[in-house]
Amino acid sequence: MLTKSLYSPSQLTSAIKLSLIAAVSTTALTVSTHVVAAEDNVERIEVTGSRIQRSDMETASPVTVIDAATIRSEGYTSVGELLQAQTSMAGAAEGASSNNGSGGIAKVDLRGMGPERTLVLLDGRRMVNSGAGADSSVDLNSIPVAMIARVEILKDGASAVYGSDAIAGVVNIITKKDFEGFQFDVTGGMTDKSDGENGDISALYGFNTDTGNYTFGAAYSERKAVIQSDRDWTDAGNSSFTPQGGIVGNKFDENGNPELDDKGNIKQEVKNNNNGVWGPQEQGYDFTQDSYYQTPSKRYSLFANMTQELGSDIVLTGDILYTKRQSNQQLAAQPADLLLDVCQAGQDKSTCVDIDNDMAAAGIVADENGQVNYRKRMNDVGPRIYSQDTDTYRISAGLAGSLDVNTGMNWDVSYTYGNNKATDSVENAINANLMTNAIYADQGPWFSGEPVTDQGLLDSVGYTEESDGGNEQHVFAAGLNGELMELDAGAVGFAIGVEYRYESGYYNPDPLVVAGESTAAQQDPTEGSYDVFSVYQEISVPFTDKLTGEFALRYDEYSTFGSAATWKVGLTYEATDDLMLRTVASTGFRAPSVTELYGGDTGSYDYLTDPWGREQDPQILVNYTSDDDLQAEESESYTAGLVYSPSYVDGMSLTLDWWRIKIDNAIARQNTQTGLNECNKGIQSACDEFNIGEDGDLTNLTSSLTNVGSQDTSGIDFNLAYSFEGLGLDWTISNDTTYLLNFEQDGEDYTGTIDGNFGAYAQVRNNFSIKAARGDWSVMYFNRYIGEMDDEYTDTDANDKPYDVVGKVDAVLYHNVSGTYHINDEIMLSLGVKNLTDEEPSTVSNGTAGGTIPEVYDTIGRQYYAGVSMTF
Numbered sequence: 001m002l003t004k005s006l007y008s009p010s011q012l013t014s015a016i017k018l019s020l021i022a023a024v025s026t027t028a029l030t031v032s033t034h035v036v037a038a039e040d041n042v043e044r045i046e047v048t049g050s051r052i053q054r055s056d057m058e059t060a061s062p063v064t065v066i067d068a069a070t071i072r073s074e075g076y077t078s079v080g081e082l083l084q085a086q087t088s089m090a091g092a093a094e095g096a097s098s099n100n101g102s103g104g105i106a107k108v109d110l111r112g113m114g115p116e117r118t119l120v121l122l123d124g125r126r127m128v129n130s131g132a133g134a135d136s137s138v139d140l141n142s143i144p145v146a147m148i149a150r151v152e153i154l155k156d157g158a159s160a161v162y163g164s165d166a167i168a169g170v171v172n173i174i175t176k177k178d179f180e181g182f183q184f185d186v187t188g189g190m191t192d193k194s195d196g197e198n199g200d201i202s203a204l205y206g207f208n209t210d211t212g213n214y215t216f217g218a219a220y221s222e223r224k225a226v227i228q229s230d231r232d233w234t235d236a237g238n239s240s241f242t243p244q245g246g247i248v249g250n251k252f253d254e255n256g257n258p259e260l261d262d263k264g265n266i267k268q269e270v271k272n273n274n275n276g277v278w279g280p281q282e283q284g285y286d287f288t289q290d291s292y293y294q295t296p297s298k299r300y301s302l303f304a305n306m307t308q309e310l311g312s313d314i315v316l317t318g319d320i321l322y323t324k325r326q327s328n329q330q331l332a333a334q335p336a337d338l339l340l341d342v343c344q345a346g347q348d349k350s351t352c353v354d355i356d357n358d359m360a361a362a363g364i365v366a367d368e369n370g371q372v373n374y375r376k377r378m379n380d381v382g383p384r385i386y387s388q389d390t391d392t393y394r395i396s397a398g399l400a401g402s403l404d405v406n407t408g409m410n411w412d413v414s415y416t417y418g419n420n421k422a423t424d425s426v427e428n429a430i431n432a433n434l435m436t437n438a439i440y441a442d443q444g445p446w447f448s449g450e451p452v453t454d455q456g457l458l459d460s461v462g463y464t465e466e467s468d469g470g471n472e473q474h475v476f477a478a479g480l481n482g483e484l485m486e487l488d489a490g491a492v493g494f495a496i497g498v499e500y501r502y503e504s505g506y507y508n509p510d511p512l513v514v515a516g517e518s519t520a521a522q523q524d525p526t527e528g529s530y531d532v533f534s535v536y537q538e539i540s541v542p543f544t545d546k547l548t549g550e551f552a553l554r555y556d557e558y559s560t561f562g563s564a565a566t567w568k569v570g571l572t573y574e575a576t577d578d579l580m581l582r583t584v585a586s587t588g589f590r591a592p593s594v595t596e597l598y599g600g601d602t603g604s605y606d607y608l609t610d611p612w613g614r615e616q617d618p619q620i621l622v623n624y625t626s627d628d629d630l631q632a633e634e635s636e637s638y639t640a641g642l643v644y645s646p647s648y649v650d651g652m653s654l655t656l657d658w659w660r661i662k663i664d665n666a667i668a669r670q671n672t673q674t675g676l677n678e679c680n681k682g683i684q685s686a687c688d689e690f691n692i693g694e695d696g697d698l699t700n701l702t703s704s705l706t707n708v709g710s711q712d713t714s715g716i717d718f719n720l721a722y723s724f725e726g727l728g729l730d731w732t733i734s735n736d737t738t739y740l741l742n743f744e745q746d747g748e749d750y751t752g753t754i755d756g757n758f759g760a761y762a763q764v765r766n767n768f769s770i771k772a773a774r775g776d777w778s779v780m781y782f783n784r785y786i787g788e789m790d791d792e793y794t795d796t797d798a799n800d801k802p803y804d805v806v807g808k809v810d811a812v813l814y815h816n817v818s819g820t821y822h823i824n825d826e827i828m829l830s831l832g833v834k835n836l837t838d839e840e841p842s843t844v845s846n847g848t849a850g851g852t853i854p855e856v857y858d859t860i861g862r863q864y865y866a867g868v869s870m871t872f
Helices: 014-025 068-073 079-084 357-361 432-441 455-461 594-598 672-680 684-689
Strands: 043-046 063-067 118-122 148-154 169-175 181-191 198-209 212-223 246-250 268-274 277-280 292-294 297-309 314-331 335-341 371-377 384-403 409-430 462-487 490-508 526-542 547-558 563-574 579-590 602-607 619-625 633-644 652-669 702-726 729-745 753-755 764-774 777-786 789-796 802-809 812-822 827-834 863-871
Touching: 063 068, 068 148, 068 812, 068 827, 079 148, 277 357, 335 432, 432 455, 455 462, 462 526, 490 594, 526 594, 547 579, 672 684
Parallel strands: 118 169, 619 702, 753 789
Antiparallel strands: 063 148, 148 169, 181 198, 181 863, 198 212, 212 297, 246 268, 246 371, 268 277, 297 314, 314 384, 335 371, 384 409, 409 462, 462 490, 490 526, 526 547, 547 563, 563 579, 579 633, 602 619, 633 652, 652 702, 702 729, 729 764, 764 777, 777 812, 789 802, 812 827, 827 863
8 A cells, every 4th residue: 555755744845746746747757746736726646557646545546665664674786685575576686696798787577577577667757777897677786775665566567558578567665855953874784605795885865855855865875795615505516618618529328439429429528648659538617606695786876856946837846866886797708619620631730720639539530521629618818707897877856737637637748768787797708719719729728638838829729709789768758637527526637748768779789799709699780760659548537536547548659569549447346435347458569679679689698408319518608689670669557456444453453355467469589498398399490489400409499589478377366454552562564466367478488487497486475574663773583474385396217318307495484683783873783684594495406596586585694783763
């Protein structure tokens, strides 16, 4: 249930109230701001999911509100961490625990439908997409926790109100406004293993004038790393790319005969040279000693907002945000995977490699192209260190006023500009061409099985990748809202408006990566833009004293795919003074992003199982492609539920909502693992779709974006809130439950399953908290439950034949405790412990790191945190 705004009628002039209303209503998500009607003095508020000001607190759409006090007490240090802990999230949104390929970004994944299907707004206006460049979603790291007053999560399809990207719902981050005085906050924490330190310092200053308010803030945040192998539960990595280096050769049985697979092909393994004799590789390389569970980062933020009356009926509002993020990830040294030409009779030895007698005896032979496959983990050069330096700007300004029409109407115009620029580097990358030539020039150092110690030789093959990218956004909007007429049951409210938006993005990979001369996957540049013009209208009709209808209609015209028209119908019925029933039906859409339309081909090493059993490593190279002819996704969403506040139990309220979201023409990549399995079973269409060659040749394995995807998900949300007095204490109890009934994507059922590529779709997620307070102190206990899930994977029998297995991943329950104490009116202390019992993450067979999925489970362990807040 929404709480009322902190603004009261006596605090600011009516014109300032109007400006705040207009500022948040312009681009859709409203901010629960009070307004006083000119004639009847009825207090009206704007509720999440509608532009229409109204006197009631509840609408047809379910909303979760998380205030600054909750954020502080539960020890959240980033918006991403806060959102990922909510029960309405699923999948595996990238964040602080994402090490491989995240680029330091934090995302939200409402209902597990993908970050690109959740719209993120800042103070009711769109936030620019941000990250490495040409991004399709907002980097939550660009929004500092210090500036947040509350976070509102609309858990309903909302394209008819907000336009594209709001298929799964909307997250609106409301910043601190109308602040007077000075506030200084310091927080810090670390794990019980003395690593993963984090800290935040922020300052907020604001003052009122006779005609306005000005608020300024600054924040600094730092997070340090946690190495995977520093957790004793971590499964050791087992990559076939080892520091010794080796060549792929035939595999022999104990009698010296070549081993055959079920198709009669000779099995292969990587050989290395131990003391001059070529033989089987004894063990794989443990990459967990180089990789992170928690990635380090630093963030610097400046923000400000203002409200200034320009006249009796016109008010100017504005806000600005700047965030610099410097982040790192670290992976094991670059794996070099080279095809080397084998010397032929009379060939220049400086352009090929020799296969000597020992190598031939070990089963190393040239393939049909006269080449051998050489593999080496380049530890001699050093681990891959990924670095990002991003700058994100957002400036928004608006004018608002009122018209003396009917009972009074409010108008507003605004402009919002967003810009994100990033530089990206990878230290200790390898130039494949130069390394190949170095091997041709002198096989000795590379085939010895010993570390390469010649620094000059290493410097000649290693280099630092450099790339850059960015995003830009312009939004012009204008709106009008008020009351159309008076009916017997009340006033008919309305809102109409227009909007123009321009989006562009680009990403330039390192030239060597573009040329395919790096040992990293080849990638092409991305650049493109589009614009959209939109008109919308919304109306609220009180049919009776108890029944109210909400209707919205929106039309969007895109420069890319064309037009989209969406609608929403909602009903609320006050069955009794205690019980309200509500339901919504709506349509939605998502426009293809710049990357989806114009993205360059990109190689991705996905965790896959090769059903032919030929791949030596669980990470298999897949070529990702885009399509500039993509059409918009289309969706339908439905909710039905109730809000119950029993009069016989003071302080108690509960909500119960059923929801369902269906997407057609989804922009998605088909399940590559399914394609591999079907091709292996002889389904030629799967082989063709994924570009799988004869006999399981995965050299050109490809995954293309298409509009043939689909999603269908449904579930039940339950919330209980209860505040009461007992034993001389003030108690607050809250419980949130999401029960997932169904999640299907592209015809596959992921309900109750977990997978490294798709994340977790637990049927039950639950958050429970209980808080006791008295006078200057409070204590809170909070737990988070993730239910048991099926773990589907492929195993091999005694004859190395693959078969499907369904295992179980254990449920997990995390316990947190925290407390606050007010020393006086100016100083407050807080402290807490997260994951009090140091629960270990559940094991996942196809996990992305350490035998689990860090985006789903806590891989850091027990953490302590403390803070002090001073207000003057």
